[in-house]
Amino acid sequence: MATIRDVAKLAGVSVATISRYLNKSGYVNADTELNIKHAIEKLNYLPSVVARGLAGKSTKTFALILPDISNPFFPELARAVEDVASTYGFTVILCNSDGQIGKEKNYIDILKSKNIDGIIFASNTLGQEDVDKLASFNIPFVCLDRAPTDKSCSVVRSNNREGGRLAVKHLLESGSKKIGHIYGPQDLIPAKERLIGYEESVRGFDWFSPSLMVQGDFGISGGIKATEELIRRHPDIDAIFAGNDLMAVGALKALHRMGIQVPGQVVVCGFDGINMTEITEPELTTIAQPIYDMGALVSRILIKKIEGTIEADQIYELDVTLIPRESTKRSG
Amino acid sequence: MATIRDVAKLAGVSVATISRYLNKSGYVNADTELNIKHAIEKLNYLPSVVARGLAGKSTKTFALILPDISNPFFPELARAVEDVASTYGFTVILCNSDGQIGKEKNYIDILKSKNIDGIIFASNTLGQEDVDKLASFNIPFVCLDRAPTDKSCSVVRSNNREGGRLAVKHLLESGSKKIGHIYGPQDLIPAKERLIGYEESVRGFDWFSPSLMVQGDFGISGGIKATEELIRRHPDIDAIFAGNDLMAVGALKALHRMGIQVPGQVVVCGFDGINMTEITEPELTTIAQPIYDMGALVSRILIKKIEGTIEADQIYELDVTLIPRESTKRSG
DNA sequence: TTACAATGTGGTACCGGTTACACATGAAAT
DNA sequence: ATTTCATGTGTAACCGGTACCACATTGTAA
Numbered sequence: 219m220a221t222i223r224d225v226a227k228l229a230g231v232s233v234a235t236i237s238r239y240l241n242k243s244g245y246v247n248a249d250t251e252l253n254i255k256h257a258i259e260k261l262n263y264l265p266s267v268v269a270r271g272l273a274g275k276s277t278k279t280f281a282l283i284l285p286d287i288s289n290p291f292f293p294e295l296a297r298a299v300e301d302v303a304s305t306y307g308f309t310v311i312l313c314n315s316d317g318q319i320g321k322e323k324n325y326i327d328i329l330k331s332k333n334i335d336g337i338i339f340a341s342n343t344l345g346q347e348d349v350d351k352l353a354s355f356n357i358p359f360v361c362l363d364r365a366p367t368d369k370s371c372s373v374v375r376s377n378n379r380e381g382g383r384l385a386v387k388h389l390l391e392s393g394s395k396k397i398g399h400i401y402g403p404q405d406l407i408p409a410k411e412r413l414i415g416y417e418e419s420v421r422g423f424d425w426f427s428p429s430l431m432v433q434g435d436f437g438i439s440g441g442i443k444a445t446e447e448l449i450r451r452h453p454d455i456d457a458i459f460a461g462n463d464l465m466a467v468g469a470l471k472a473l474h475r476m477g478i479q480v481p482g483q484v485v486v487c488g489f490d491g492i493n494m495t496e497i498t499e500p501e502l503t504t505i506a507q508p509i510y511d512m513g514a515l516v517s518r519i520l521i522k523k524i525e526g527t528i529e530a531d532q533i534y535e536l537d538v539t540l541i542p543r544e545s546t547k548r549s550g
Numbered sequence: 551m552a553t554i555r556d557v558a559k560l561a562g563v564s565v566a567t568i569s570r571y572l573n574k575s576g577y578v579n580a581d582t583e584l585n586i587k588h589a590i591e592k593l594n595y596l597p598s599v600v601a602r603g604l605a606g607k608s609t610k611t612f613a614l615i616l617p618d619i620s621n622p623f624f625p626e627l628a629r630a631v632e633d634v635a636s637t638y639g640f641t642v643i644l645c646n647s648d649g650q651i652g653k654e655k656n657y658i659d660i661l662k663s664k665n666i667d668g669i670i671f672a673s674n675t676l677g678q679e680d681v682d683k684l685a686s687f688n689i690p691f692v693c694l695d696r697a698p699t700d701k702s703c704s705v706v707r708s709n710n711r712e713g714g715r716l717a718v719k720h721l722l723e724s725g726s727k728k729i730g731h732i733y734g735p736q737d738l739i740p741a742k743e744r745l746i747g748y749e750e751s752v753r754g755f756d757w758f759s760p761s762l763m764v765q766g767d768f769g770i771s772g773g774i775k776a777t778e779e780l781i782r783r784h785p786d787i788d789a790i791f792a793g794n795d796l797m798a799v800g801a802l803k804a805l806h807r808m809g810i811q812v813p814g815q816v817v818v819c820g821f822d823g824i825n826m827t828e829i830t831e832p833e834l835t836t837i838a839q840p841i842y843d844m845g846a847l848v849s850r851i852l853i854k855k856i857e858g859t860i861e862a863d864q865i866y867e868l869d870v871t872l873i874p875r876e877s878t879k880r881s882g
Numbered sequence: 883t884t885a886c887a888a889t890g891t892g893g894t895a896c897c898g899g900t901t902a903c904a905c906a907t908g909a910a911a912t
Numbered sequence: 913a914t915t916t917c918a919t920g921t922g923t924a925a926c927c928g929g930t931a932c933c934a935c936a937t938t939g940t941a942a
Binding site for chain 3: 926
Binding site: 219264265266267268269271272277278279282286287288289290292293294296297300301304307309310311312313314327328329330331332333355438467470471474493494496497498499 | 551596597598599600601603604609610611614618619620621622624625626628629632633636639641642643644645646659660661662663664665687770799802803806825826828829830831
């Protein structure tokens with residue numbers, strides 16, 4: 219591998235000039251520039267990002283910390299993050315935290331020792347300690363969904379509460395008379411917000427009762443269990459709003475097992491807009507978050523932070539959209 | 551951030567001793583060792599991987615190049631790769647190539663400039679040029695599914711041909727009388743092998759005709775189109791073996807739209823064993839590859855190559871397993 | 883007693899860039 | 913004629929580690 223000194227020698231100038239040429243910092247004569255260009259080509263020279271990083275500059279790398287890339291919500295997000303990263307010349311390190319603070323802390327240390335430029339947290343467990351650590355390390359970071367407790371930081375999220383309202387509205391319009399809700403873990407802000415959106419919208423109806431709200435774990439099996447419980451409590455229910463798509467899939471499975479027709483007897487609406495919703499039978503109505511856009515945005519924000527072209531921390535709230543499909547289409 | 555020199559000063563020894571302590575290379579006195587340990591703790595010292603990398607050592611980083619993390623096959627693989635990477639202290643860079651050679655080449659350059667230790671190719675488009683480049687850069691790499699044309703390299707794959715046979719066997723045993731096959735792009739070795747497995751198994755039957763084989767694109771929509779074509783050609787078909795799960799999902803969709811009962815009239819079997827097969831209605835029978843194991847293995851192999859504890863290049867072929875589900879369960 | 887190995891430690895060049903600083907040149911301004 | 917400034921380039925210290933080599937000291941075999 220050729221080094222900057224090889225190039226300097228071949229081009230007949232000093233390394234400083236090469237460096238200036240490479241970084242477009244300082245003056246370089248037009249002729250010299252040409253010489254350098256040729257030398258670089260001839261030697262097939264590629265500057266070492268590692269050396270650059272050691273010299274105190276950017277390593278052109280950031281990390282994406284998420285609970286689990288196997289969770290269908292994250293691949294699309296990761297794809298978006300990586301897409302914009304790569305157009306800006308950045309490279310993305312993938313970290314699965316499983317939502318464990320320990321793993322996260324561990325990653326932060328490793329990442330720091332690798333001099334990465336920043337971190338995107340799509341994880342739900344960003345604790346105060348983590349944030350302090352990041353701050354002390356002076357690593358830029360951006361969060362998805364959840365703002366750290368007290369520290370200011372940019373956050374990208376979607377309008378979950380409005381999504382909850384949207385779901386209820388749609389279910390009502392499609393003729394539902396009694397709507398249950400399967401909510402996700404309440405330590406997750408989005409789950410909480412969706413629940414609030416639901417509650418706000420149904421509170422006024424006389425059919426409403428708190429027992430229409432059942433907790434799930436944001437997974438398929440949790441959706442199944444919660445649905446069973448919900449039907450047990452309220453056999454006369456005719457609509458289920460699940461706090462996320464995986465639980466909605468679970469609801470579909472549970473209802474199918476119980477011989478309850480969807481959308482004939484009960485209609486189901488999910489939340490997130492993951493691809494999986496298109497392959498269920500019936501296809502799943504969902505409140506879609508703009509997952510790709512969120513990933514792209516969060517990535518762009520981080521890069522701007524890294525490059526110092528961004529001012530204040532800010533909360534970016536994106537709109538959700540109703541995607542009506544078979545699972546809420548009542549024939550009547 | 552404390553440096554090795556800070557630690558040296560505090561511990562009252564030279565940097566060389568600290569380095570020896572850190573790398574467990576050479577002699578360090580027990581007392582000195584204790585001093586160093588304390589100094590490190592006190593200063594909260596973390597060795598810089600970047601500096602280490604520049605000094606010619608490992609950057610403890612490798613890349614996973616795959617077509618698209620959004621493709622449901624890859625998240626699980628990526629997860630496995632990252633899991634074993636992280637237990638060995640490695641960090642994984644995620645690269646989406648979209649199967650484009652240009653992007654791949656680009657990544658290789660960038661990765662080289664970052665001094666990464668190795669690459670896992672889960673991409674199908676590893677060209678000769680890429681391989682040459684890797685060889686000239688002296689970057690260890692391991693491939694998934696596909697061996698590069700002439701260069702020797704370790705490959706992890708599963709027994710696709712046997713999987714094809716297994717599928718046909720299962721479909722026959724479940725009472726199928728005429729089995730069609732939707733095969734994937736023939737430039738992908740696994741698709742080809744599965745087709746061969748199918749062909750070998752059905753060639754002998756009098757119902758077999760080459761028109762029972764239709765090409766798909768390994769995607770859902772391709773599966774839909776191919777299924778429509780297949781049914782048009784052979785309305786009397788009673789079983790479909792799709793070359794991968796996504797196309798099998800497409801087949802399910804297409805058949806449902808055409809009002810054809812699964813498994814009542816036509817049974818369907820997929821290939822891969824992605825999670826999605828559990829959420830279709832009916833649940834999809836599939837020939838499962840040990841995706842997680844493959845990822846874990848390929849990751850382990852690469853790390854061994856990097857650490858130099860592996861000898862020759864080798865092909866690792868893993869077994870596939872039939873997972874019988876609703877979609878091939880004939881009531882009769 | 884001498885020779886030699888094992889143990890323990892320090893000095894420092896080097897990895898491949900960046901950048902502060904010094905220094906030159908020529909043109910324009912005073 | 914002198915100052916000033918824009919342009920252009922080189923020298924060398926530095927980033928934070930690694931590792932080669934030199935140099936002690938001590939124990940032990942010849």
